[in-house]
Amino acid sequence: MYYKSMSARERLVESMRELLWERGYVGTSPKAILHRAAAGQGSMYHHFAGKADLAHAAIERTAQEMQDLAEAELAIPGTAVERIARYLRRERDVLRGCPIGGLTQDPDVMANPALRAPVERTLTWLRVRLADVIADGRRHDELDAAMDPLATAATIVAVLQGGYVLARAAGTTDPFDEAIDGILALLGAHTVSDPHSVGESG
Amino acid sequence: MYYKSMSARERLVESMRELLWERGYVGTSPKAILHRAAAGQGSMYHHFAGKADLAHAAIERTAQEMQDLAEAELAIPGTAVERIARYLRRERDVLRGCPIGGLTQDPDVMANPALRAPVERTLTWLRVRLADVIADGRRHDELDAAMDPLATAATIVAVLQGGYVLARAAGTTDPFDEAIDGILALLGAHTVSDPHSVGESG
């Protein structure tokens, strides 16, 4: 639960963020939200137009948080592969999955343009941002000139998102770690420096 | 809907399979199942103990179908990268996502061991099967001896599962295709033969 110092509105958004992560949108009931936020019905409908409106506020906040976290890691100087490895190895809470990527499986989120927009925006931003990092690496002759930045960026984000899926299916983080190791080994083999040094920073 | 030639039990299982794919388990109501199957409540509770039992039959069938389809593609002779490329490029209905991988996002599926088992089994089988293909490629000197078969297999399955996520988020199949192109380019660069011939078979 949340401290009394948080406003009811704030408790509702934070509760919704947690529940969207744990149970998705269709799996989250108003009862569960209100219980976790320690708020009544009236409080929720005073601050928000309904469940979808509250979910929108929650998803927007989570999307912004995810982008800020990614940018913070990727902005740290280093070779392209080092920056990518740092970002990939930083991820936490593997078995909980990605709070944004997981929403793509929710039918009501995908059907609602307002709920879907931050999901689309964030994952697209991430692909473009990683493509920039790869293009940087090519410019500095760290990476093969034949490497397609956008395609490789899509592959990296897909490994991350798919790694969560495999870990949740297996019930352990092992396949996630293996998938990350696999993509970094493939990327590292394209660098000029010793590929075995990759990931030491993560 | 389904032909009268199908038994009610069969119509229920097929309707559940479709709805699990479209809306997941928590997003699928008995009403929707019965409507699609053109059956009454009594029919469903005669053949199955309840919603979970029907879902179990549906997921088991979908899991077996997915494994059979993958095995059919991977068993076709060729180099390791050719076989992997054929399997990756064969995938259809990208925007619908993976009917098995998508279930990892469903809280009630993951919480129910009977529903979760076929999901875990199928994705684990796929990783091990792809690792075998990669090990074959190493034995025939098609692939780098330093390549870790299990890690690389996890990466490939993750690209597939994550590709679905990116495609659904973007609303187009483009990121899926890019992710597949990216991983095949990385794998192809590790072959002895011309990497540009990869994917011509898909």
Place this chain on the structure above:
DNA sequence: GTCTATAGGACGATAGAC
């Protein structure tokens, strides 16, 4: 702002007629 009361409908399951 936050509460409780209430609404009409859907949920998931059971009972029992045919």
Place this chain on the structure above:
DNA sequence: GTCTATCGTCCTATAGAC
């Protein structure tokens, strides 16, 4: 086997007191 009737609960939302 399949149907309809019914159950108790929860859903999402509105109304109105405080």
